[in-house]
Amino acid sequence: MKRDFGSILRDWRQLRRLSQLDLSVDVGVSSRHLSFLESGRASPSRNMVLRLAGALEIPKAAANDALAAAGFAAAFPALAADAPDLAPVRRAISMTLRRHHPYPGFAIDRGWNVIDANEAAIALFAPFGPVANMVELLIAAAHFDIVENWEETALLSLARLRAELAHLGGDEELEALAARLGDHPRLAAAEIGRIDFNQAVIPTTLRIDGRRVSLFSTIAQFGTVQEVAASEIRIELMYPADEATAAFFENRQVEARR
Numbered sequence: 001m002k003r004d005f006g007s008i009l010r011d012w013r014q015l016r017r018l019s020q021l022d023l024s025v026d027v028g029v030s031s032r033h034l035s036f037l038e039s040g041r042a043s044p045s046r047n048m049v050l051r052l053a054g055a056l057e058i059p060k061a062a063a064n065d066a067l068a069a070a071g072f073a074a075a076f077p078a079l080a081a082d083a084p085d086l087a088p089v090r091r092a093i094s095m096t097l098r099r100h101h102p103y104p105g106f107a108i109d110r111g112w113n114v115i116d117a118n119e120a121a122i123a124l125f126a127p128f129g130p131v132a133n134m135v136e137l138l139i140a141a142a143h144f145d146i147v148e149n150w151e152e153t154a155l156l157s158l159a160r161l162r163a164e165l166a167h168l169g170g171d172e173e174l175e176a177l178a179a180r181l182g183d184h185p186r187l188a189a190a191e192i193g194r195i196d197f198n199q200a201v202i203p204t205t206l207r208i209d210g211r212r213v214s215l216f217s218t219i220a221q222f223g224t225v226q227e228v229a230a231s232e233i234r235i236e237l238m239y240p241a242d243e244a245t246a247a248f249f250e251n252r253q254v255e256a257r258r
Contacts, residue, residue, distance in 0.1 A: 006037060060076040089233070093116050112177065136177075161178040218237050
């Protein structure tokens with residue numbers, strides 16, 4: 001069933017917890033006009049839809065839906081992953097991951113599906129078999145003794161998932177993954193109060209080949225990419241949290257070159 005623009009606007013405004021007055025100030029219109037847009041008594045211009053989408057931080061795919069509901073063409077392109085126009089994006093991902101070696105790095109899409117990974121990440125994930133999705137990997141890791149602080153790692157990932165869901169305004173695939181992770185017996189049994197979230201850095205701590213390895217991550221997104229799916233790609237680069245971990249990956253690199 002096709003939704004009208006007014007209901008889409010109201011839902012996003014309420015999701016962002018803004019009053020009509022708050023949003024009207026942000027976009028430079030009267031709250032009365034905004035009320036008319038939500039009720040359908042007034043129709044927005046294309047520029048107004050885009051201004052509202054920007055003020056509400058509506059993801060590009062949802063902004064296209066809002067434009068369609070208002071009777072306008074999409075503003076943001078949706079291309080195949082191998083489209084020639086996306087070659088610079090693919091090259092940037094590959095370059096970033098390759099240059100991050102010998103430390104693990106990978107790229108995921110909106111659904112946390114792995115779309116690229118460097119050699120160090122592939123080797124790190126190897127004990128779990130082929131990795132297609134990072135949430136699935138985390139759930140699978142609960143059955144191994146590889147991740148020492150699985151509960152901490154899972155809780156932080158779950159918080160990130162829920163934040164992304166709030167930003168996206170919902171997503172069935174992510175909601176299903178978040179539910180599976182949140183309902184995992186190890187999280188239900190965890191003594192959350194004993195986990196210290198006031199640490200400056202909370203690394204993921206692994207046991208690999210009898211060695212203790214601690215890693216933390218940075219997450220990057222493209223700032224000016226307008227294509228719908230590519231704009232939601234995240235590149236996650238993992239860094240050593242201590243000197244022993246740095247030496248572990250650097251020694252692996254040396255051994256691989258022999």
